[in-house]
Amino acid sequence: MKTPIYLDYSSTTPCDPRVVERMMPFFTDAFGNAASRSHAFGWTAEAAVEEAREQVAGLIGAHPKELLWTSGSTEANNLAIKGTAQMYKQKGMHLITAVTEHKAVLDPMKYLETQGYKVTWLEVDAMGHVDLKELEAAITDETILVSLMAANNEIGTMHPIREIGAICKKKGTLFHTDATQQVGKAAIDVIADNVDLLSLSAHKMYGPKGVGALYVRRKNPRVRLTSQMDGGGHERGMRSGTLNVTGIVGLGEAARICREEMDSEAAKLSILRARLQDRIYKELPDAVLNGDADNRLPHMTNISFPYVEGESLLMGIKEIAVSSGSACTSASLEPSYVLKALGLVDELAHSSIRFSLGRFTTEEEVDFAADRLITEVKRLREMSPLWEMVQEGVDLSQVKWTSH
């Protein structure tokens, strides 16, 4: 077993070797510009791009013509949100989202607020779910778009997008979902789920970085966008710029593999995750699971280790690559806004670790990671004044702290 062990697949995934192999010719021999209509180099590239479009469309139940290539999910989210907001301005200037969305949704929404749009920011419950009645009540005749992610990137909680889609359809507003974390990991079907716009990214599903796609519904209703990138009129004018043919081919192949292997992979990963969790809970019974234990992505778990600070814990387990909800490295000292939105008390929000398993994770790695983590949590607790206070029977919420 090689260290460090990678348990941060929600941040990015390695390229599957099959993806790399498929991409290789497009760097050298088949290097043509997909927009070149006058020679074979262009035709080859275009054919490869269209094959990839079919592969990605197949994974989410879309028609190939409904996909636009982008540089990734951030661009797809920006295009979906700003593009519909500008296109449908006449209808109204209201959008709805939730406070636990990724920054690539929150920040475009905040930008729109500066442009005179009104945004409703839905709160979430302790598991990360929005209240569907509250969502429905928030939609008015002036609402252009509801943007709610399929699965959360920090805790893995899956929104009931089928129900959300049905509500949006009933109320006559568009529904965008940032499905970056879910596509390729758990099923999603834009028709059955009533999704109008969907963002996805290659590097979260064993494809290359720097490429993604936006699904834009073509009928019932036909969704139109104001382009955010103007130029040569690529992608039917909605996203100009020479296509990243190599990356798109990689995304296509990654999607093909996910479509074929997603079910068996999800089953394997949820078993490995249970193994990880069980081992941790056995030794650290006061560890706390963050998010929805049932409705969440199969490969992720986010656990708080009370009385131990996340960054110091990461420092102690440097053979294991994971993420922490603590943001002590940033100037703000604010813990994760997602965990705060769940209502976590500060000492739990600062103590969380996100484990995300993936295609190449082994049982041996999971056991090693759990054991290292348990050892380090115990060591740091011996050093923690909070742990000592709790052992002495002090209620931490009643302590008057000297904030700085």
Add this chain to the structure above:
Amino acid sequence: MAYSDKVLDHYQNPRNVGSLDKESNDVGTGVVGAPECGDVMKLQIKVSDDGKIIDAKFKTYGCGSAIASSSLATEWLKGTSVDAAAEIKNTQIVEELSLPPVKIHCSVLAEDAIKAAIDDWKAKNGKKTEEK
């Protein structure tokens, strides 16, 4: 983020972790920081009759730099006088541990903890804290 070798050393081999009897009159205890900020430091000194710090202990909830800052502080406190201890500045800790700008607050917290422990000891022993 990259840590200096000294921070790593204190983190892996922290000096003087533990607790002294906080009820004892010759012990001064300082607890500073807050869980919401991600750092809580408890620093304790045991002072002899002639004003010398004969023991120092810490416990810290916080990042590696916070642990290292408090571990270093206890090393410096042991064997020094209360008056000299009161002169320890956070900038000395920053320099010794090569803390980056985002971690300066850890050294500030350690300085605050030293001062709080001294104040506590002084209050217990009827000594007035010097006005600054």
